[in-house]
Amino acid sequence: GESVGLHLPTLSVQEGDNSIINCAYSNSASDYFIWYKQESGKGPQFIIDIRSNMDKRQGQRVTVLLNKTVKHLSLQIAATQPGDSAVYFCAERSGFQKLVFGTGTRLLVSP
Amino acid sequence: GAGVSQSPSNKVTEKGKDVELRCDPISGHTALYWYRQSLGQGLEFLIYFQGNSAPDKSGLPSDRFSAERTGGSVSTLTIQRTQQEDSAVYLCASSTEGRSGPQHFGDGTRLSIL
Secondary structure: OOOOOOOOOEEEEEOOOOEEEEEEOOOOOOOEEEEEEEOOOOOOEEEEEEEOOOOEEEOOOEEEEEEOOOOEEEEEEOOOOHHHOEEEEEEEEOOOOOOEEOOOEEEEEEO | OOOOEEEOOEEEEOOOOOEEEEEEOOOOOOEEEEEEEOOOOOOEEEEEEEOOOOOEOOOOOOOOEEEEEOOOOOEEEEEOOOOHHHOEEEEEEEEOOOOOOOOEEOOOEEEEEO
16 A cells, blocks of 8 residues: 655744645646644544645635645644644545545644 | 544554454445554555445555445454554544545554554
8 A cells, every 4th residue: 555754754833933834746637635633642633625726725724725836735824822733644636536645744833 | 423433442462363443434424444554654545435336445455454344334444364564553534425525534543463
């Protein structure tokens, strides 16, 4: 099976800062993208998704940006809180193919 | 419950034993997925069920791994003759609309092979 990620990159921020987590995807045919948050000992939790006909989508304190030209996805978290500390995964899918998950980024929020 | 439920939450067993992991998807979700997550790593796709269609088994790492989904709901992942490298967290997810909607995950079964 597919397996991605050996060592998680880490982003450290101060409480109240804005966080930006980046993800590069590989398949130019991917048309659906998801961000997940995974806290220790728990399963990934859906945060926000975006389809390829959009370049920006906003949720509560989160914004996802999609740049299809350079195959780049980002998750912006406004006013980051200690409870946002977790590992964040992006995932991509082409049509009805299976989701492919990215490496994951660990977000550490200091009070 | 409202979410995906997995049992047991933790399983410790001896090398060579068989194990069964259970997943109860969200009611009404037609698609069910199994993933494996090793410590500090990403998610490895194992198998996918959609309705009555033949499952996508392309991610199963060996013939010691198998899965069933009875009645379009509960699924069981079976690992026969477990090896130490099978130690990982096994995650189940379900979704509506086959592969076109977001997947909702359970909290996983942490499997430790001694």
